């Protein structure tokens with residue numbers, strides 16, 4: 096903190112022991128704040144971000160320790176928890192699993208769980224219950240899709256897939272959906288029950304995953320890996336020193352789950368809300384789907400032609416970024432003009448704040464306008480290339496972004512061909528930051544069969 100101050104950075108005076116937790120909503124774009132007893136450099140200035148990150152490769156960024164300790168039960172020793180050469184090895188082994196050919200092979204696996212959910216909606220509507228909490232439904236289904244595409248697990252009640260999913264959700268609820276104070280000294284012990292519960296769940300999840308991996312290893316002859324993320328990771332890339340240990344595989348399995356299912360589920364849920372509010376866009380997307388697929392099956396080769404749907408996704412990720420921020424820790428002194436970010440500094444990058452900055456987007460910043468991506472497909476007309484970062488930036492950019500795009504298109508296509516959506520009077524708008532950006536009171540919509 097003293098170094099940051101000496102180097103020209105300022106911020107509000109912290110109070111003990113909460114730091115500046117209560118003052119985090121202001122309009123500044125670059126300042127120091129305290130998360131409990133941890134100083135952070137807050138950045139929502141794209142030009143500063145560009146200068147700060149130019150020349151720093153992915154492996155040179157560190158992980159913020161205060162989060163690392165807290166999130167261990169969720170991410171184990173997965174990619175988001177490792178640094179330096181270890182991170183390079185993880186990323187190297189995992190990247191091929193997300194290649195377009197592998198993703199295409201996964202697309203068909205998404206249809207059955209999504210269709211099951213839609214059949215359930217049809218039954219609810221038939222029995223006179225047209226109001227459906229789409230967020231809860233979609234989150235469960237994305238968990239199912241993640242279980243199938245990541246680990247090839249069948250997801251039936253009582254199966255190891257569903258037991259795993261229940262425990263993964265429980266650990267997340269324990270760690271994030273409650274009032275825990277990250278950064279506040281001894282906060283772990285302000286709620287010791289929850290801390291111990293998270294640890295216990297973490298261990299049970301690890302055991303379940305180890306038994307899944309062991310079962311795979313025992314019947315695998317080393318020739319052709321299974322075509323899901325776990326199988327592809329277990330295969331490594333055949334290079335010496337480029338494989339993952341069982342503990343690391345367990346960490347990656349958990350990482351895919353937590354990074355993947357909820358973010359994509361939220362992108363879909365916020366989309367349905369916005370399509371319910373803007374029926375014209377709902378009709379445009381439905382027309383696009385019909386023109387492409389008629390009333391028949393999805394042709395996975397043609398998903399790239401869902402152009403308007405992609406604009407809508409991008410606009411949703413701008414307005415309601417499921418991952419509203421990301422963090423880095425400096426591993427060396429970083430010079431930005433005449434300021435120096437000292438080695439060891441925690442950096443908090445506020446993505447969602449930049450997405451709502453009128454100086455970057457203009458006066459219509461808060462409007463839902465997917466066609467901003469028509470003329471500028473990558474940045475939606477944002478005045479700065481680092482102002483639109485739904486998947487982060489640089490070498491650490493989200494590895495699952497193409498998987499998300501595919502899941503989004505498959506599931507939304509199936510939804511729009513069978514149902515229409517309108518707002519329910521019981522919906523209360525309250526996007527809340529609970530690790531991701533979620534509708535605090537759920538997302539009830541009125542769903543009608545077409």
Ligand code: HEM
Nearest residue numbers: 354355358359362418421486487488491492493494495499
């Ligand atoms: C709408 C969906 C998603 C959003 C908005 C999202 C967003 C992000 C963001 C902002 C980051 C941080 C990048 C940075 O710090 O620069 C990230 C990293 C990551 N995401 Fe995603 N993500 C999504 C879906 C997924 C999916 C489906 C998976 C995997 C199955 C995934 C796996 C990861 C992993 C492993 C990392 C860490 C990468 C690294 O440290 O090298 N994400 N994501």
